[in-house]
Amino acid sequence: MQAQEKIGIVLATYNPQLEYFQKQIQSIQNQTWCNWVCHIVDDCSQPEYQTAMQEIVGNDSRFIFHFHSDNLKHYYNFERGLEYCIQDHTVTAISFSDQDDIWQPEKLEVLLKTLRAEHALLVHSDLELINSDDQTINPSTWDFEGRNPEKTTVELLLLRNVVTGCSLLFSSSLVPYILPFPQQDEIGWHHDWWVALVAIQKGKISHIRQPLVRYRLHSCNAVGAMQNAGNFYTEFMLWFSKKYKIRGKSYIIHSKLSKVFQARFYHQLDSNWYNPFDDRQLDFGLGILKLCYQSLKAGYHSEGIALRILIFKILFDIQRVQNYIFKVLPRFKMNKSNIPKK
Numbered sequence: 001m002q003a004q005e006k007i008g009i010v011l012a013t014y015n016p017q018l019e020y021f022q023k024q025i026q027s028i029q030n031q032t033w034c035n036w037v038c039h040i041v042d043d044c045s046q047p048e049y050q051t052a053m054q055e056i057v058g059n060d061s062r063f064i065f066h067f068h069s070d071n072l073k074h075y076y077n078f079e080r081g082l083e084y085c086i087q088d089h090t091v092t093a094i095s096f097s098d099q100d101d102i103w104q105p106e107k108l109e110v111l112l113k114t115l116r117a118e119h120a121l122l123v124h125s126d127l128e129l130i131n132s133d134d135q136t137i138n139p140s141t142w143d144f145e146g147r148n149p150e151k152t153t154v155e156l157l158l159l160r161n162v163v164t165g166c167s168l169l170f171s172s173s174l175v176p177y178i179l180p181f182p183q184q185d186e187i188g189w190h191h192d193w194w195v196a197l198v199a200i201q202k203g204k205i206s207h208i209r210q211p212l213v214r215y216r217l218h219s220c221n222a223v224g225a226m227q228n229a230g231n232f233y234t235e236f237m238l239w240f241s242k243k244y245k246i247r248g249k250s251y252i253i254h255s256k257l258s259k260v261f262q263a264r265f266y267h268q269l270d271s272n273w274y275n276p277f278d279d280r281q282l283d284f285g286l287g288i289l290k291l292c293y294q295s296l297k298a299g300y301h302s303e304g305i306a307l308r309i310l311i312f313k314i315l316f317d318i319q320r321v322q323n324y325i326f327k328v329l330p331r332f333k334m335n336k337s338n339i340p341k342k
Helices: 018-029 047-057 073-085 105-115 142-145 154-159 171-178 191-202 232-241 251-262 287-300 303-337
Strands: 006-012 034-042 063-067 091-097 122-130 137-139 168-171 205-216
Touching: 006 018, 006 073, 018 047, 034 047, 034 073, 047 063, 063 073, 073 091, 073 171, 073 191, 091 105, 091 171, 105 122, 105 168, 105 205, 122 142, 122 191, 137 142, 142 205, 154 191, 154 251, 154 287, 154 303, 168 171, 168 191, 171 191, 191 205, 191 251, 251 303, 287 303
Parallel strands: 006 034, 006 091, 034 063, 122 205
Antiparallel strands: 091 168, 122 137, 122 168
């Protein structure tokens, strides 16, 4: 590992709860790895929040504020932060930060040492779940959600993201492949999912089962945690709570994400690579069914997600067949009517 590598931190903010923001800032200041710079990228917060954040940071020059007059939402706000980071060529690794968590003091040091020791492009850790009063809900998010990230592959990662943004650190050499973020009309996937996909395609992801972040769950979370997420029972209960409605939004998100991933790395993917979510492939979900089996066999614990997406893929392909029949049928009737009668 290079002596005293410099870490760039992207902290995305928007009208933060100031008590939580202050604790996050303090936890960054208390890091045992001291050579870092933190870009606080604000997504058009109200002026009083901008002033309060500046007062909390004080004169600590390691924090650089970037206030914006346009609100892009968190996905594109993190993209802006990455662009600020790479302007500093002394930054060799990059970390993301939310505005309301608490980092363990050794977080950056452990992540960076693991990143270099294991020759990985990205490393991420487990997280401790806490509530709004800093009380522990569960000591392990991975156990709580049933994550088994060591089993991930490109295809399984396309099925379910198991890398949480505030727990990761990645090499700055990865940024040219990450940027620009794929365009989304409506945010369906988050920045950490895209970064993890790029990392696993380009090299190795390392996993640390030590919780290095105290991950706060509260009513204002953009993304939260769900117990036993991805298994059959949890997915069925979610479906039940929605009165068995099938909107197909999840399949559309997976289809779009896999499509932009394939487009970005088209020349680097194996010639036998198969996109299981391809909406142009009339396979009635066979690829997703195979992915469900892979998840079950590997212990990835995402079979429920695969089944949910599979149902809509089948309905989607049935609709395609029906549309084709309705399109061809009038021509068939027309041609039949033109046959001369004896």
